[in-house]
Amino acid sequence: MLEAKLPEAAEFKKVIDAIKDLVQDCNFDCNDSGVALQAMDNSHVALVAMLLKADSFDPFRCDRNIALGVNLTSLTKVLRAAQNDDVLTIRAEDAPDVLNLVFESKTADRISEYDLKLMDIDQEHLGIPETDYAATVTMPSAEFRRITTDLIAMSESVTIDVSKDAVKFSATGDIGNGSVNLRASTDVEKPEKSITIELTEPVALTFSLKYLVNFCKAASLSQTVKIALSVEVPLLVEFGLSGGSYLRFYLAPKIGDDE
Amino acid sequence: MARTRSTKPAATGKTASTDKTATTTSASSLYTLPDPPTNPPKLFILPKSATPEARIITLQNPRYSKPTRYLVCPSTGFYEFTKVTTPSPSANPRSWLLTPPTLSPESSSTTIQSPDLFLATPFDPLFLLLPALSTPGQRMFLSPDDHLDALPNPDRHLSEILTWEPTRKLIEQRMAVICDTVEAGDETMYRLNEQKLLSEITSKAKKMAEFLSQSMDEKFVRKALEAPVMGIKSAQAPPTEESKEGTPASGTTATTDSQSTLVSSKDSQLSTASTAITTPDSEVEIISSAIVASPQVISLQRLRVYFNFICSSYISPSISSTLKTLFSSANDFKPLDEYLDQLTKLKQEAAASRSNDFAGKRTRDEEDDEKAEKKRKMEAEEKVKKANQSRGVKKLAKVNTTGMKKMSEFFKKKV
Numbered sequence: 001m002l003e004a005k006l007p008e009a010a011e012f013k014k015v016i017d018a019i020k021d022l023v024q025d026c027n028f029d030c031n032d033s034g035v036a037l038q039a040m041d042n043s044h045v046a047l048v049a050m051l052l053k054a055d056s057f058d059p060f061r062c063d064r065n066i067a068l069g070v071n072l073t074s075l076t077k078v079l080r081a082a083q084n085d086d087v088l089t090i091r092a093e094d095a096p097d098v099l100n101l102v103f104e105s106k107t108a109d110r111i112s113e114y115d116l117k118l119m120d121i122d123q124e125h126l127g128i129p130e131t132d133y134a135a136t137v138t139m140p141s142a143e144f145r146r147i148t149t150d151l152i153a154m155s156e157s158v159t160i161d162v163s164k165d166a167v168k169f170s171a172t173g174d175i176g177n178g179s180v181n182l183r184a185s186t187d188v189e190k191p192e193k194s195i196t197i198e199l200t201e202p203v204a205l206t207f208s209l210k211y212l213v214n215f216c217k218a219a220s221l222s223q224t225v226k227i228a229l230s231v232e233v234p235l236l237v238e239f240g241l242s243g244g245s246y247l248r249f250y251l252a253p254k255i256g257d258d259e
Numbered sequence: 260m261a262r263t264r265s266t267k268p269a270a271t272g273k274t275a276s277t278d279k280t281a282t283t284t285s286a287s288s289l290y291t292l293p294d295p296p297t298n299p300p301k302l303f304i305l306p307k308s309a310t311p312e313a314r315i316i317t318l319q320n321p322r323y324s325k326p327t328r329y330l331v332c333p334s335t336g337f338y339e340f341t342k343v344t345t346p347s348p349s350a351n352p353r354s355w356l357l358t359p360p361t362l363s364p365e366s367s368s369t370t371i372q373s374p375d376l377f378l379a380t381p382f383d384p385l386f387l388l389l390p391a392l393s394t395p396g397q398r399m400f401l402s403p404d405d406h407l408d409a410l411p412n413p414d415r416h417l418s419e420i421l422t423w424e425p426t427r428k429l430i431e432q433r434m435a436v437i438c439d440t441v442e443a444g445d446e447t448m449y450r451l452n453e454q455k456l457l458s459e460i461t462s463k464a465k466k467m468a469e470f471l472s473q474s475m476d477e478k479f480v481r482k483a484l485e486a487p488v489m490g491i492k493s494a495q496a497p498p499t500e501e502s503k504e505g506t507p508a509s510g511t512t513a514t515t516d517s518q519s520t521l522v523s524s525k526d527s528q529l530s531t532a533s534t535a536i537t538t539p540d541s542e543v544e545i546i547s548s549a550i551v552a553s554p555q556v557i558s559l560q561r562l563r564v565y566f567n568f569i570c571s572s573y574i575s576p577s578i579s580s581t582l583k584t585l586f587s588s589a590n591d592f593k594p595l596d597e598y599l600d601q602l603t604k605l606k607q608e609a610a611a612s613r614s615n616d617f618a619g620k621r622t623r624d625e626e627d628d629e630k631a632e633k634k635r636k637m638e639a640e641e642k643v644k645k646a647n648q649s650r651g652v653k654k655l656a657k658v659n660t661t662g663m664k665k666m667s668e669f670f671k672k673k674v
Contacts, residue, residue, distance in 0.1 A: 021651020024644075041655055045663040047670070073647045126670035156659060210658045214651055234669050252663040 002030050002066055002092040004057040009088035009103060011221065013079045015050060015247055018218035020072035022048050022249075025121050028068040030092070034060070034245070038125060046211050047234070047250040049128065056243040064094050069121035075099075078114045092118075128250070133228035133236065135162035136198040139182065141225040141239065143195075145216035147180045152209040154178045157254055160229060161204040167197060171209065192223035203229045206254040212237070215249040300369070302355050303377045308335045316416035321386045322573055326413045330379045333423045339382040344375045385433040385459070386573040392438065392451040393578045400441050400448035403431050457585045460574075464565040468558070471565075479568075480561045484552040486602055487609035550605060552598060559595040 006012055019026075019037070026039035034057075037050040054060040082088060082103040091100040098115040105111075147169050151158050155173030162168075170179035187193040215237045219225065222239040229235050234250040241247060305313070313332035320327035330338040345351050353374035359366045391409040392398075407430075412418055420426050431447075437456040438449040552560070566586055570579035 020649045022655065024648055024652050040666050042652065043655070043658070043660045043663075044665040044667065045660050046655075047666045071647050073649050076649075124667075125673040126666060127673045128670050208658055208660065208663065210655065214655060217651070234666065250666065250669075252666065252669070254662040255664070256662045 001061065001063050001094055002068075002090070003059070003061045004030075004035065004090050005059055006057055006088040008084065009079070009082040009086045010084040011241065012052075012088055013082060013084070014218070014221050015052075015241070016072060016075055016079055018215075018221065018247065019048050019050065020076050021214055021217055022046060023072065025069065025071050025119065027121050027123055028070060029065070030062050030068065031065045032062050039123065040126075041211075045208075045252045046214075047126065047128075049248045049250070050246070052241070052245045053243055056241065056245045066092055066094065066096065067121075068092055068096065068099050069119040070099065070116065071119060074116060078116050081112055081114065131228075131230065131233055131236075132200075133233070134199070134201045134230040135167075135203045136226060136228045137162060137167050137195070138224055138226050139167075139195045140193055141216070141219040141222055143182070144225045144227070144237075145213075145219040148209055148212045148216055150180070151178060152213055156209055157206050158209050158212065159204055159206045160227070160235075161202075162197060162199060162229060163202045164199055165197065167195075203231060205229055205231065205235065207235055207251055208254060211251050215251070218247050218249075221247060299373060300371050301373060301375065301377060302357070302371055303340075303379065305330065305379045306335070306338065306381070308332075309338070309379070310334050314420070316420060317413050318387060318417055319390070319411040319413060321389050322571070322575055324390070324411075324575065329382065331420050331426060333425045336426075336429055337382040337384045337387070338379040341378045341380055342375055343378060383433065383463075384430050385437060388430065388434055388437075389456075389578055390575060392434070392449070393575075395577075398450050400439075400443070400450045402446055402448055403434060406434070406449060453581065453585060457582055457589060460566065460569055460582065461562075461586065461589070463569055464562055467565040467568075468561045476561070480557065480564050481552075483564075484557065484560055484598070484602070486550045486605055550598075550601060553594070556595050556598045559590070559592055562590065563592065563595070 019039070022041050023039040024042070026037055029036045029038075032054065034051060034053040034055075036052075038047065040047045054062075078101055082101075083105060086103040086105055089102040089104070091102070092098075096118055098117055101114045101116065103112045103114075148158070151169060151171040154175065154177060155171035158169050158171045160167065160169055166181055166183045168179055168181045171177060182195050184197045185195050218239045221241060224240070226238040226240070227235065228238070231253075234252050237249040237251070239247045309330065309332040312334075313330055315328055315330050317326045318329050319325070328340055330340065332338070345353055355371040355374065355376075356368060357371065358368035387410070388406065390411075391406045394409065407417070407421065410417060421430070434449050435447075437451060437459055439452045439455075440450075441448050567583070570582060574582065
């Protein structure tokens with residue numbers, strides 16, 4: 001039996017919204033520590049990993065490990081029925097056929113309840129090791145979203161070049177080239193506007209912009225985004241959520257031919 | 260449970276030790292569970308008559324012209340290996356457990372992972388010589404050495420065994436059986452005589468016919484001669500009897516009318532192929548074959564099947580085609596051919612009458628329906644999948660991912 005209550009449906013809605021544009025069907029793995037999700041896109045070059053810790057819910061109860069196979073498009077449709085400030089409760093039996101979602105309005109006495117049919121999804125699970133990245137950049141997530149949407153006008157791919165005190169995004173395409181240079185800065189009044197760079201060695205790697213733009217659908221979840229790079233390792237784009245939960249995206253770098 | 264399991268392989272071990280000598284190839288270590296050995300042990304059954312000097316060597320297979328393993332013993336001659344294997348080993352995983360006849364705590368047993376069994380059976384070296392003797396074009400009288408030089412010599416194993424005096428003698432003897440010889444000085448020269456070869460192979464086929472087991476005979480010889488079974492009302496029974504009498508060269512055909520209801524094909528001496536079941540008062544339907552093969556037809560068929568078997572397993576295609584023409588001119592296969600013609604006609608008639616059957620038609624329709632149903636389902640599923648795809652997923656499908664490695668190359672799969 002799984003029963004998990006979120007005081008506000010908004011965050012969950014946004015998380016699912018961000019993931020549904022990358023993967024179609026995936027398993028929600030529920031256990032007593034929380035709800036986790038790991039899935040790859042159809043081309044298997046990107047991976048999304050989500051963890052909603054038990055602390056993010058109140059209350060959270062999960063007696064047994066359950067995998068909930070969900071079509072994310074269908075889940076989005078159901079979640080559209082939830083107001084952002086509704087109290088959201090998700091429930092499932094131990095061997096479930098359906099996922100039960102309840103939205104309770106705080107102001108009115110309105111309770112809506114939906115059952116979403118589950119499916120069997122055969123998914124391989126990858127072990128993601130702890131990595132010490134050569135460069136870690138923390139910046140406002142809105143800034144990152146803007147850079148990716150701006151640069152995709154120039155090219156399909158972007159080179160992220162991190163040096164000691166600046167990070168440079170550059171794109172070269174048929175119509176010309178463009179770049180955005182961000183210097184490390186500290187904003188004392190609004191710490192979320194700061195740009196920090198932790199560097200052990202300079203890195204420059206190229207990534208598919210379409211995937212990065214896709215990841216940025218999650219930008220509204222968090223004020224800041226953490227971008228971590230190392231050579232020969234997938235790029236990590238992490239959006240922190242409340243209560244230590246997170247939404248992470250991994251993307252394989254483009255190596256070789258510059259197209 | 261463990262005891263019952265061990266009894267069967269132990270019995271196998273016993274037969275192997277009483278009848279034949281069982282040996283495993285190399286003395287590779289027992290119980291090597293971690294990393295399987297690169298050359299895992301195999302189970303061989305070798306003839307008891309083979310001496311310790313016998314060697315497993317590689318020679319050119321006369322039929323398939325590729326290197327094949329043979330067992331050669333200086334005193335008892337050549338043996339070929341027949342692999343006895345389980346059908347679809349992945350579906351029925353099996354292994355060997357070899358134990359001494361009596362199980363005692365200090366006796367050691369061996370497990371062999373591969374369920375295959377290699378059986379060494381006597382082999383006529385004559386077949387090995389054929390590729391060298393039957394060179395195309397003008398055939399010359401040549402010394403045995405010249406003939407043997409023409410043989411492929413993989414790994415130089417052949418030249419090694421030719422240094423064994425008894426083996427060399429045996430080979431020359433076999434060569435003499437199928438060759439014309441002339442004496443030139445103190446040396447004998449040989450040239451292949453196809454008639455001699457033919458009579459040698461024919462006698463082999465005849466021997467096979469004599470000694471092969473009933474079940475083999477049933478499967479390979481009689482099966483092809485079986486006529487379609489037809490249900491005939493008892494009223495029509497007498498004419499059938501007559502027509503049986505009328506089949507060519509079947510004057511002695513006996514329809515075994517027994518008081519018991521069942522006549523097994525083994526009991527009836529002559530009309531084995533017929534499965535005539537008659538009830539005492541013969542009121543009910545008689546089920547019988549439309550025509551019955553006469554003993555002459557059966558023996559001719561037997562000879563032909565076995566001759567073709569020898570040709571197709573031991574003799575290269577070019578020689579076997581010449582042999583087959585010689586073979587059919589040397590023997591009179593007219594009764595057999597006539598019978599087979601009649602049989603094909605009957606089979607066609609039976610098939611035609613069956614295809615008119617409503618039942619037969621229905622099954623075909625059902626099959627088609629099933630196929631169409633499956634196709635529809637697949638299409639519907641595909642459609643649902645497409646409809647459930649988000650815009651983002653559709654867009655990403657068009658992204659050029661060249662130069663991007665798969666995630667599984669970075670992150671290991673969790674078990």
